Amino acid sequence: LRVEALNHALRGIPEQKIVVTPLAADPFFTPEGPSPDGDPYVLFVGALQPRKEPSTAIEALSLVDDAPRLVLAGPDKGGRAEAEETARRLGVTTELRGHVSQDELAALYRGAACLVFPSRYEGFGLPVLEAMASGTPVVATTAGALPEVAGDAAVLVEPGNPVALAGGIERALADRDRLRTAGLARAAQYSWAETARRTLDVYREVLE
Secondary structure, three states: OHHHHHHHHHHOHHHHHOOOOOOOOOOOOOOOOOOOOOOOOEEEEEOOOOHHHHHHHHHHHHHOOOEEEEEEOOOOOOOOHHHHHHHHHHHOOOOEEHHHHHHHHHHHHHHHOEEEEEOOOOOOHHHHHHHHHOOOOEEEEOOOOHHHHHHHOOOOEEEHHHHHHHHHHHHHHHOHHHHHHHHHHOOOOOOHHHHHHHHHHHHHHHHH
């Protein structure tokens, strides 16, 4: 993943000494199970902070014809007030849920028309895999490690561009069946057993 190159560039750590251990979606996240009733919605998962770009998600929804409402799940880390003001100014229907339980999050993933993940930097981007494992199409950015995590199973757009993000949302809604199938297959390629195996290999190498 790109964290390998980043550590090499910023910290001067030789690449041969860096071992990347990808994460995985918890098996709890599956397409089977309850989901919220009511009107369709697009889901944003992550802390409300500038790096995660919640306001860009709101701006993008304002550009989508007949856009679903936007549900934001995540704690406020300094971005809630801006998100609320952006939604009010643009007339976008939003629901800020704050921190949610794992049960609530799983249901929200299952019921979403798509996940929108406009982050401008991610070392991994776990919500992308959680949504895919739940059978939910993903729209993410080309920032950080996200392209390597998502592969060709998500719609990827440049970060910080509401117009591009709006187009990505429209493509995801139109191509929902293909993205659902591709996402489930992609998420299945990651497992915590593999993460543990790679981590254990590193410990063994260091201790030898």
